Amino acid sequence: MTRFRPWCSKVYVIVPERAGRITVSQKSVSLPTCTSCNRPIMPAEKASKFYCPNCHQVFIWRCEKCRKFSRKYKCINCSFEGP
C-alpha cells in the first residue's frame, strides 16, 4: 500500500534574511520624548537621560539640541526646573 502525498514532494527551507537587518517602524516603537521640546528622541541621538535631581521620580530625557542650547527642562512631578 502506497500513500501518495503530493504535498510533501517538495521541502521548503526558510532561510532567515540577513541578520542585522531590523525593520523598525515608528508606529510600533515608542521612542522617548525630550522633556524640554517634546520631540521624539532617536536611538542614535546623543541624548542624555537622568532622574530628576530633585524628586528622583521622573526620568528626564534631553535631546541633543536641547543639551546644546542648554534649554530648560521641567520635571512633570515636582515642577523642578533645571538647566
Ligand SMILES: [Zn+2]
Ligand atoms: Zn529637546
Ligand SMILES: [Zn+2]
Ligand atoms: Zn522632580
